[in-house]
Amino acid sequence: MHIAEGVLDIPTLVASAACTAVGITIGLRRLTPETLPTAALFAAVFFLIGTIHIPIGVGSVHLILNGLIGLVLGWLAFPVIFVSLALQALLFSFGGFTSLGANTLLMALPAVTAGLILRPLLRRPPSSKRRLLAVGALAATIGVLGAMLIAAVMLWSTGGETLLGLITLVATAQTPVWLIDLIVTALAVSMLGRARATAFISETQRDL
């Protein structure tokens, strides 16, 4: 989910960039030269996840999985999503450089929220399969619906009533994305939880 460059007005861009700067500052406190390769590895994983496409009819949708990013990385989701989006803007023209703050905020804030709310539920392994599936589904819901809500607020603050139709259309188009993300995240969290339960341990407890 990206907002193209030139869509949002300057006050919205500045406000979202300021919020993103706060999130990145908190995230960077957990990043040291020693943990840098690990953080970059996870950023690469999430960059690559964005290239996985699920066919729907004649078209396809790509996975967002920002809820899963939040579960694995916590506050580090802000810098990791920021650099992934910067690289996507450069290589594929997804989003853009002036809208980087806005796009980071709409992806990372729900991710961090999902991490803060749901990670405590996974802290004491082994979790049951049902719990892992439920946590994954909730993370995807917070991630995708949160991103949709923030995007709607940003578009509303730019165009008001003029963009109401576009907001409705974008929200409707994102519904299948949410359902697909929900199933994939739930299954991925369930598999990860059983194969490597330490994947969800808080970043302050791990090296990261």
Added chain:
Amino acid sequence: MSHVHHPDGRLRLAATLVVSIAAALTTSLASLLAMFLIALLVTIFVAAKDRTWITNVGRRLFRVNAFLSLVWITTAITWRDAAIDTSGALFAMQMTLRVNIVTFAVTLLLMRMSGVDLSRAAVGLGLPTALGALLAQLVRQVALLSETKTRLERAMRARTYRPAFGFRSLHVSAQLVAWLIIHALARSERLSLGLRARSMNSLRWPIRTSTAWRALPKSDWSILVAVMLIVGLCVFLPRLGIPS
């Protein structure tokens, strides 16, 4: 070092940001149209010289204009009366011009810039060093992990998996995601052990410093100056007596 000289990344990125900010701030249709036409002409000129570049620009333009068609459908037409909404059409036109100007600017000014170049340029313009280092490392790790992803996908295809809309595709995609994360975890543990075994205790961010601003050749500065002049001229066009 490459024998082909590219202007300094910081100046190219700064020029891109100047165009993006000017396009976002400008509401005059005349100014936006002037910027769009100049960007289009330069793109055609560059594309005529380098045919391989046309596919890249075409793909980017198709993507952004597909989104813009939704903006036109939802804002410029009042569906209840089947009539054109003037204010909505004006808004959609402004957005269309802005988005296309920025797409042309990014494609033209950041042409052949790698992720590592981008990280150095961004750090040179004030981005925290930690973020620049993370971006540079991301480029390296994407190259490494994409090989792993390709291997996993090849193994999936060897087991007669073909992506289609259905639960099996979702299940296999979830497995791929989980496998990639497990690979990253295992690799990060190996990296961490390797660094400790070599008593690595670096307190410096691994990023190269940029050339001093004063040491940059005048030809590099000319890009930024030219962009600023063109943008300035376009922005002040309505004040020169040309109606907006």
